[in-house]
Amino acid sequence: MTAPARFFCAEAARERGDPLAGTAPYGAVWILIEYRGGWPSNGYDGLDLEPATKSRVYAAAQAVRARILLIRRPGRRRSEGPKRWAVLHGDRDGAHRQQWGTWNDDWDLAAIAQALDPPDAPNATGEAGPGRPPVLLVCTHGPHDTCCAVRGRPVAQALGERWPELVWECTHIGGDRFAASVVVAPDGVYYGNLDAGTSLTAVEHHLADRIHANHLRGYTDLTPAQQVAVAAVLRESGPAGRHDYAVERTVRDNDRWLIRVAGIAPGLPSYDVEVTSHRTPARQLTCHGRFRSSALVHEVTALRAV
Template structure:
């Protein structure tokens, strides 16, 4: 199995990545130099107090994902950044960013503990508007993220530099799931997940440019979903991108509802409401159903051994209400 790469298996099988974005309410991105161990929290630069906090979070019902990030060009000795992306109470809003700096990584845990209690950051706050793009390069967790993630990360750095996008930061990130979609990416503050990006699709997403044919190809092949929405609604939202094109990203999401579903999870009736820039409200309902004609079986990870059913979903019966 040394020659087996789960990302190549997924690609050759034609797996549609839509509906695989995580839906955490909060992401904590901790600056930590590589290398990272298979379980990132056990990496050598992580202090014990952070490991303890990580275990405490895991034992609660907090919807928090702790990830390690690193960019050697941004890293400064004697300083550790921590970026919190917290889901807004408003359905339509992006994640809200809180960024702070401490002099030593060991100082992060007490600041985070207090933040979880009262929502306040008792440290040096960094107030900058940024777009943080996370590229999984965590090869010790899954070799696909090294084989595909590392080259893409280096190319993404060059692309952003060539475009002089000073507000865009590219980070290596520890495992967040979906290594079979490597190179896989999260784009904050929107928390949109992407799969199998190359520099052409990355440029298009970064700049929101490209003709209708290319947009359709990009979002059909490379879009995992919008982390603000539950998985079935992610499938319908992708359909709306294909319908409205780049204009969709100028519309304001108002709400989403799960109107009906069956016990087996292969049928969902979804409603999404949104407003155009002219304040015109639109409500769309549709069925998100498993496409039985496209069922595939995948091992799913490089260290796996068992084939598992990987359902593929499609959108039917769209109506405007």
């Protein structure tokens, strides 16, 4: 008897033509913890850390809706010295903050909770600064989803060879079926459906502040409908900087949105974008998913320059 073919969620999504835009999870704050051992399937939650410190970091993260990611350098190359942690903040006006520190013992991670305080708080700790380059996070979390490892590791390797100081592999960031996925933080930009070649192009454009609609999942400070509207504007008018457009107005009527995307940079027009949503039939959306589920899809139904 022939065994059933192995299911890969990213292959299935490409065959179906699952829309990429509008799939970036919300996020403005990221906590990164370098962890050189094996990653549990549930990431930080599964780590065997000192309980009080682990709970303190988790509670502080929950208070500001921060995402906690485990990180390591690409290729599992052996790192020397203390492990690193970081707290990355992104603001809608383009202001960014990064705070980095090191840890040897579990108790050292308590500094993360202090780093989540406002920048002028007296207990702020670590190496901080707004002028640092962004961090490139590539999901390679195999225990969570096979496609993330199979498709993510070649991307992490290619990016790591080009920008070795910026690139980290990371645990689950959402949207397994869009592997390989890259998050640029604290810019708050998700890219998906990447391979080694397209990832180099996408990141090179991003670092030059010329974001293209190709491979763009969305901006993490926007709702899914707003992400789709901005991607449609970039597709219509061409690549633009991360903050060259802003969502000026959003009006919702059930499963329909009217969104004004305003050109902020000189010479850029504004657009009115109509977006509608619907649910797909139930499908297996992840490699390891036990149940079939539907996805909410947002699509542009009208776009007009104003």
